[in-house]
Every structure is written in structure tokens, then in C-alpha cells.
Amino acid sequence: MESFIIEGGHSLTGEITPQGAKNEALEVICATLLTSEPVRISNIPEILDVCNLIRLLQDMGVNVVRNAPNDYTFQAQTLNLEYLASDEFVRKCASLRGSVLTIGPLLGKYGQATVAQPGGDKIGRRRLDTHFIGFHKLGAQFVHDEQRNVFDIQAQHLKGCYMLLDEASVTGTANIIMAAVLAQGTTTIYNAACEPYIQQLCHLLNRMGARISGIASNLLTIVGVDKLHGATHTILPDMIEVGSFIGMAAMVGKGIRIKDVSLPNLGLIPDAFRRLGITIKEEGDDLFIPQQDHYEVESFIDNSIMTLSDAPWPGLTPDLLSVLIVVATMGHGNVLIHQKMFESRLFFVDKLIDMGAQIILCDPHRVVVNGNDHAKKLRAGRMTSPDIRAGIALLIAAMSANGTSRIDNIAQIDRGYEDIENRLNRLGAHIQRIVS
Secondary structure: OEEEEEEOOOOEEEEEOOOEOHHHHHHHHHHHHHOOOOEEEEOOOOOHHHHHHHHHHHHHOOEEEEEEOOEEEEEOOOOOOOHHHOHHHHHHHHOOHHHHHHHHHHHHHHOEEEEOOOOOOOOOOOOOHHHHHHHHHOOOEEEEEOOOOEEEEEOOOOEOOEEEOOOOOHHHHHHHHHHHOOOEOEEEEEOOOOOHHHHHHHHHHHHOOOEEEOOOOOEEEEEOOOOOOOEEEEOOEOHHHHHHHHHHHHHHEEEEEEOOOOHHHOOOHHHHHHHOOOOOEEEOOEEEEOOOOOOEOOOOOOOOOEEEEOOOOOOOOHHHHHHHHHHHOOOEEEEEEEOOOOOOHHHHHHHHHHOOOOEEEEEOOEEEEEEEOOOOOOEOOEEEOOOHHHHHHHHHHHHHOEOEEEEEOOHHHHOOOOOHHHHHHOOOOOEEEEEO
16 A cells, blocks of 8 residues: 655645546546547546546547657457456446446447446435436436346437436536437437536547537537547546645645646636635736635635535535545634535545544535634644545645654545545655555
């Protein structure tokens, strides 16, 4: 097991560029299964989850060429369909959350897929009902193999239809889109997720020959085509990493510039930090965060306590609430953080409380943070990362704390952040990776 040893109290300064977006990468890499022609994708983050997905596609028979760092060409000319029903494939899918995104393209192009309960963060229930309901409406049939605890999905011919999704699931929307682009007729998806990464997936598919309209809205219309061809694609910068760097700059920065953030695709992220009192300057496509010796948490107009809550796009992403909690511990004022989408994601705050943070866990979905206005630094400690986003929040807390901290199970952080310790050390952090 690998761990981070973090010597707290060192200020960060300089420039940093966000990696490519993890969630977009998982979607567009799986979209390459829809054509036998080469698809070249650049700005791919070489993080654990993405690398594991690439290896899974290679095991399936996809030819993968690494043209340069973060630049790959995929060609799914010949897939081993027998492997897709094997126990080895099921086992690998069960350990990788992103594997769920192979179902739509496999069903759309080959008429069959095998579904295991995917792995990923332990942040509560993450149901697949939206995916299954969408596939069923397109004409797929499900058979549950109780002995192996998997679903075999088959469809001789998918047929377009109208569907109203029960929730604006990002992966559910992506999967249904990829299944529908080769279906017969027209598919209309209402209450579709419309995150920038879904938009990017649609733009790639259209360059491959798909006919998708309504992009950036929650009403998508997909006219099925007979086949798709090759294309090129560049992945957006990761908005979650941008938000994480804003949090680091607020807590331990002495002036940090975040380069090439694709500002129009950040949504409410900068404003959420501004509501905590963080000064953020927009300069071209960069964000500059000056040193924050003091920041005042805003109140609402009626003077009620500031509340930050997650919501589907264009609302605030749930992936940054953990970082916002840490930043709020050093602000002046109180804030209620309401995590609506996952019932286990806030349980990491007990580690911040052990470090001296004044936080009340109201229930599995809500915490109140009482900021101390830098009157007292957090204490160093030993922690374990329960998921990607809690892991980066704990790393930020450790960098701001007095003393030396240790974070175990950093494979969780590696799943979402590429070479993070070296990138932060170049800004002035003191983070060491050890193997125990």
C-alpha cells in the first residue's frame, strides 16, 4: 500500500495546468468501441481509473497506440466477444466504475453486453436503474445470471423511442446516447444530463457520423445511423481538478495561477468559492488566486446562513463539496454544506474534526462548518483516504496543518489526480510518496 507523508505549513506559489477531465475521458474512450476505424484522443489524463479502462479495452481486443503522453489512438476493429462473457472480464469490470460505460456502445454495435456491479468510490448507493430502463426502452432484454451475479443484455435490433429519464444521470445519459446512435429510428431523451462532458461526448459522436441535436440542453434527439467512422478529439480540462487547485490556493497559496481552465465550462465552481470569501481573478482563460490571509463567508440576502448544495449541471458538482468543506474551516463565518446525491460522502469529516476543525455532522447529507478565520491551524494526523474527492480534501488539510501528516490508501487519490505530489511539490509543497 502506498501513502503520502505531508510536511504541512509550506506555501505554494507559481503556475499549474489542470489535467484532462477524468469523467470525459472515460466516456469518449468507451465511445471508440462504436467504430472499427481509428479514433485519436488527446489530453487523456494518465490516472489509475483511465489507465485501467484502457487496459480493459486492450483485453477486449481494441488496438491502442500511445502516440505521446496523454495522446492515444484507439481502433476497435476486432473484438473478442467471447471474452466479454468471461469471468475474468466480469471480475475486472467489478473493480472499475468506468467499465459501466462499455455497456452502451457494446449493446449498440454488437447487440450484447455483460453487466457486473461496477466498483469505484465507496460513497453510497450508485444505482444503474437509469441505464437499464433506457436500454430496455430501446428494446434490450435482460437475463440475470444468479450464480455469477451478472446481467446478460441482448438486443437483435435497438429501436429509437421517446424516454423520460427518472434522474439526470451522467453515466446513464452517456450510456443511452452511445446505445442509441446506431439504433433504428429516432431516440428522444428528456431529462438528459447536460454536463460539459456529455456535450463533448455528443460532439465527438457527431464528428464520427452520428446525428445528435439538442446538445447542451436536457432534451436530446438522436437520429440513428448505420455506422460511425474515425475522428479526432481533445478532452477538456478537468473542472474538479481546477476546483481542487482553487481550494489549495485559498488554504496554502501565496499567489497561484491555474492555466487554461476552459472558463465557460466551469459553471458555478468559481462562484461557490467566492461565496466562501475567496478572491478569484479571471485573466483570459486563466484563474489567478492571490494569497488569502482572510476570507469572509457570505450570508444570504436575508442574513441566513450560507448553504452550498450539489445539483445536476448547471448546478454545483458534488465532487467539490469535500474541498469546499476544508476551505470553509479557515474562513470567517458559518456555512451549511448539503450533499444531496450520496449518503456516505461526508463521513470523512471525522478526520477533519480530529485535526481540530469545527464541524458538526448533522446527518449523512449535511454538515455545518464553523470557520475560525485562521485563528488556529489544523493539527497534523494520520488518515486514510476513503474516496478520490475526500482524499484530495485531506491532502489540502494536511498541507495547511502544523506538523507532518500521513495519508494512507492514496490509490484512491491516484484514481483521479495524475502525478499529484510532483506537480504540487513544484509549487512548493513537501509531499513524499512511500510504500509500506
